[in-house]
Amino acid sequence: MLSTPPIHTTSRRIVWFLFLVAVCAVSHSAFAGPPRKTENVVLVTLDGLRWQEIFGGCDESLLNKDGGGVNDVPALKAKFWRETPEERRETLMPFFWKSIARDGQVFGDATRQASARVTNGMNFSYPGYSEILCGFADPRIDSNDKKNNPNVTLLEWLNQKPAYKGKVAAFTSWDVFPWIINSERSGIPVNAGWQPIDPAVELARSKVLGDVSQDLPRLWDNVRYDTLTYQATIDHLQKHRPRLLYVSLGETDDFAHMGRYDQYLGSAQSNDRIIEKLWNHLQTLPEYAGKTSLVLTTDHGRGDDRVAWKSHGRDLAVSQFLWIAVLGPDTPALGIREGVETTQSQVAATVAQLLGEDYVTAVPKAGAPLPGAVGK
Ligand SMILES: [Zn+2]
DSSP, rough: OOHHHHHHHHHHHHHHHHHHHHHHHHHHHHOOOOOOOOOEEEEEEEEOOHHHHHHOOOGGGGGSSSSOOSHHHHHHHHOOOOHHHHHHHHHHOOIIIOOOHHEEEEEEGGGOOOOOOOOOOSSHHHHHHHHHHHHHTTTOOOOSOOOOOOOOHHHHHHHHHHHTTTTEOOOSSSSTTHHTTTHHHOOEEEEEETTTOOOOOOHHHHHHHHHHHHHSSOSOBBOOOOOHHHHHHHHHHHHOOOEEEEEEHHHHHHHHTOHHHHHHHHHHHHHHHHHHHHHHHHTTTTTTSSSSEEEOOOOOOOOOOOOOOOOOTTTTTGGEOOOOOSSSSOOOOOEEOOOOOOOOGGHHHHHHHHOOHHHHHHHHOOOOOOOOTTOO
């Protein structure tokens, strides 16, 4: 008992020290803000889906046979036409509007001084996807030919880091992606077009998917149906747990080129369902639940009248306009963004920022992250 005073003094010093540590920790976290939660990102693109349908739903001027190629106008009207743009867009893409836009952010509403556009000047697919994935336009990319991309995509850049090695993958409906992502050089697995779907967890399921994929009649030689791309994605997720997963859906563009507004809207709606199922599936997996962000966009816009809606390209300036959406635990729920002009070249750095990576310092010609898409 007599020896307690020195011990008492020591323990008081320890308590004082711990108090200082606690004060420092509190002031540090107050300075740094809440820690970032995102550990994985799923990037989804919907080929050539116009901002007009995203923000306004079904377009009345295309609800007909001559402009929209609609077979059954009353049926399409009953399915997608509503009095207000808000009702129409929620009817077309309920998950996008009731979850992504409510809990996340949407860029590209030209009626709110918030247009989003491509910077490549081409307004078609390969240049658009390269701009999305690399973060900058490259004038050398001026066709959809199957030529290896000379540029390094964000996917390849991340895959070179130990934390992402083997944890980056792409599943795409269009068959040009192995060249856009340069899988030969990058080593990124790209399952594209009508390629066989990897046999993964359940052999019986893989066999059924293989049979379905092989035996379905094909509308397009170079683009498979999006549901098959989705099924391939789910298989890969189950087995490999990627940290950056790119899913590229393609039907909307092809149906628009065919001049079939009914099928175009149908694919926009089924793509919304695919994204909802993918998101809900991720929330059932401990590696993803509450720590995954979703980024959605498109490679280009389209024309905006009864003929031009079917196409896009460098001669159709309005097809430069598009949309971008972000959802996840680090994205403030600001909904439709106003007064902020953005570009396709900002997507790559935004995906990187969500993962806590500084892409712009490494690749200075890349667009900056979308302002306010990732909370401080
Ligand atoms: Zn196209």
